[in-house]
Amino acid sequence: xxxxxxxxxxxxxxxxxxxxxxxxxxxxxxxxxxxxxxxxxxxxxxxxxxxxxxxxxxxxxxxxxxxxxxxxxxxxxxxxxxxxxxxxxxxxxxxxxxxxxxxxxxxxxxxxxxxxxxxxxxxxxxxxxxxxxxxxxxxxxxxxxxxxxxxxxxxxxxxxxxxxxxxxxxxxxxxxxxxxxxxxxxxxxxxxxxxxxxxxxxxxxxxxxxxxxxxxxxxxxxxxxxxxxxxxxxxxxxxxxxxxxxxxxxxxxxxxxxxxxxxxxxx
Amino acid sequence: xxxxxxxxxxxxxxxxxxxxxxxxxxxxxxxxxxxxxxxxxxxxxxxxxxxxxxxxxxxxxxxxxxxxxxxxxxxxxxxxxxxxxxxxxxxxxxxxxxxxxxxxxxxxxxxxxxxxxxxxxxxxxxxxxxxxxxxxxxxxxxxxxxxxxxxxxxxxxxxxxxxxxxxxxxxxxxxxxxxxxxxxxxxxxxxxxxxxxxxxxxxxxxxxxxxxxxxxxxxxxxxxxxxxxxxxxxxxxxxxxxxxxxxxxxxxxxxxxxxxxxxxxxxxxxxxxxxxxxxxxxxxxxxxxxxxxxxxxxxxxxxxxxxxxxxxxxx
Numbered sequence: 001x002x003x004x005x006x007x008x009x010x011x012x013x014x015x016x017x018x019x020x021x022x023x024x025x026x027x028x029x030x031x032x033x034x035x036x037x038x039x040x041x042x043x044x045x046x047x048x049x050x051x052x053x054x055x056x057x058x059x060x061x062x063x064x065x066x067x068x069x070x071x072x073x074x075x076x077x078x079x080x081x082x083x084x085x086x087x088x089x090x091x092x093x094x095x096x097x098x099x100x101x102x103x104x105x106x107x108x109x110x111x112x113x114x115x116x117x118x119x120x121x122x123x124x125x126x127x128x129x130x131x132x133x134x135x136x137x138x139x140x141x142x143x144x145x146x147x148x149x150x151x152x153x154x155x156x157x158x159x160x161x162x163x164x165x166x167x168x169x170x171x172x173x174x175x176x177x178x179x180x181x182x183x184x185x186x187x188x189x190x191x192x193x194x195x196x197x198x199x200x201x202x203x204x205x206x207x208x209x210x211x212x213x214x215x216x217x218x219x220x221x222x223x224x225x226x227x228x229x230x231x232x233x234x235x236x237x238x239x240x241x242x243x244x245x246x247x248x249x250x251x252x253x254x255x256x257x258x259x260x261x262x263x264x265x266x267x
Numbered sequence: 268x269x270x271x272x273x274x275x276x277x278x279x280x281x282x283x284x285x286x287x288x289x290x291x292x293x294x295x296x297x298x299x300x301x302x303x304x305x306x307x308x309x310x311x312x313x314x315x316x317x318x319x320x321x322x323x324x325x326x327x328x329x330x331x332x333x334x335x336x337x338x339x340x341x342x343x344x345x346x347x348x349x350x351x352x353x354x355x356x357x358x359x360x361x362x363x364x365x366x367x368x369x370x371x372x373x374x375x376x377x378x379x380x381x382x383x384x385x386x387x388x389x390x391x392x393x394x395x396x397x398x399x400x401x402x403x404x405x406x407x408x409x410x411x412x413x414x415x416x417x418x419x420x421x422x423x424x425x426x427x428x429x430x431x432x433x434x435x436x437x438x439x440x441x442x443x444x445x446x447x448x449x450x451x452x453x454x455x456x457x458x459x460x461x462x463x464x465x466x467x468x469x470x471x472x473x474x475x476x477x478x479x480x481x482x483x484x485x486x487x488x489x490x491x492x493x494x495x496x497x498x499x500x501x502x503x504x505x506x507x508x509x510x511x512x513x514x515x516x517x518x519x520x521x522x523x524x525x526x527x528x529x530x531x532x533x534x535x536x537x538x539x540x541x542x543x544x545x546x547x548x549x550x551x552x553x554x555x556x557x558x559x560x561x562x563x564x565x566x567x568x569x570x571x572x573x574x575x576x577x578x579x580x581x582x
Contacts, residue, residue, distance in 0.1 A: 019386070022402070027405060030416050115321070118558075122537060126324050130323050177291045177295060207412075209411050209519075214538075246412055250404055
């Protein structure tokens with residue numbers, strides 16, 4: 001993109017060094033964390049003198065850890081379904097429509113994404129008590145769903161703004177009512193955005209700590225379990241659990257990125 | 268809708284089906300009615316689910332007991348807010364949190380600006396997504412896992428101390444952990460992406476020709492940055508800083524795990540009121556409200572400042 005590279009060569013070398021240093025900064029801690037899960041000793045720390053897979057076999061044999069994975073996954077899927085449904089609806093209302101109070105409506109829509117983590121968790125905790133929702137799975141699903149709605153709205157609105165109006169008009173001319181033209185034209189057009197937003201919500205929910213911590217009952221989600229174990233001391237067992245979680249989330253993220261890009265290219 | 272081709276498909280038959288037809292005609296009788304049907308649920312949701320929790324928190328913060336025990340009357344009070352100013356054990360963490368968040372936000376900006384600049388200006392468009400994606404991968408990993416990774420990096424037997432010792436720079440490990448330094452490294456590590464993306468999209472829009480023109484007129488690298496790139500990316504800087512500041516003030520697990528007794532932040536103070544018996548909830552709610560208001564005022568002031576700066580530059 002640089003027409004005259006010779007002009008900025010010195011900059012480029014300097015900046016590329018910074019970029020790769022930044023890449024090291026974001027990857028090295030995770031890499032070390034993964035490495036430590038293979039250490040044949042109970043003590044976290046370098047140097048690592050002998051290696052083992054015992055921590056991993058231990059994790060996969062631990063019924064508590066396995067059920068925690070399932071619990072977190074179930075919460076993520078349920079909350080994502082709600083967020084996507086509500087978020088798409090709000091996006092359809094807000095995009096390209098002028099009405100009294102639209103700005104206020106938009107502000108309230110993005111509010112949950114802007115409230116700092118701890119405050120959002122506290123507010124949800126108080127409101128759950130007010131609504132009579134007991135701490136536990138239902139409360140976490142609800143809090144994650146509300147918190148993730150703004151992200152769905154923003155992604156779907158961006159896609160919706162590029163929908164050619166002529167397609168809707170053509171459908172209407174051919175006799176489709178608003179509902180049918182939405183299902184047949186708008187919804188298929190939104191699929192890439194909805195899928196992308198879903199994956200994002202899944203990851204947000206699966207990784208969330210603060211809301212799960214304050215709204216959870218006795219059964220921990222995965223981040224809450226790791227946190228609890230960390231408070232009672234570091235151990236390679238935690239590294240093994242964290243690594244499995246890391247691989248899971250990174251794999252979903254990479255797959256989603258490729259998938260949405262392919263869908264965007266096709267349409 | 269008696270048209271033959273549309274009669275053959277499911278949707279065509281649905282539209283032609285009597286009861287559905289009547290229902291739709293009723294629903295779409297006027298644009299006004301159509302709008303009400305579309306808007307009713309979103310408005311209700313946003314009011315009860317998005318605004319509701321915040322308003323309820325505010326209400327609880329103004330009461331003397333919550334949840335209300337049977338037979339006890341609930342009273343309106345400002346006591347919970349007064350408590351905040353009465354004890355340094357409360358307002359110290361509050362100001363510490365704001366100071367930390369400000370410093371960490373600035374560090375994140377300094378760290379990610381060159382990275383975003385490199386991505387947007389020196390990488391070919393084809394490779395940009397690839398280079399960006401490389402940085403995105405670690406950010407899909409959760410807050411707790413990444414905090415733990417920093418604990419391993421900075422511990423007394425951690426990688427940094429190992430390398431320093433190996434280089435012969437130190438004899439005894441430096442105690443990085445449980446200080447504001449370890450907390451800063453952790454929080455910058457967690458928030459960097461939220462700064463990087465707005466900066467990247469602002470820099471990407473900047474036409475290359477501007478930099479070339481400045482260079483042709485004899486501006487050096489530093490002048491080009493200060494007089495061209497920086498003023499034109501103020502919007503990205505402002506939204507990135509706002510986002511990172513808001514996120515930094517809200518961390519709970521990271522300060523607990525990476526910080527020590529001397530770095531207690533306000534989120535830990537707030538959380539304390541919810542771990543013990545329920546009668547402390549109003550105070551916790553009041554403190555959370557104070558925190559939220561302060562964060563809002565600071566970010567709003569900051570955005571106004573940046574806006575006037577931008578307008579001043581363009582004159």
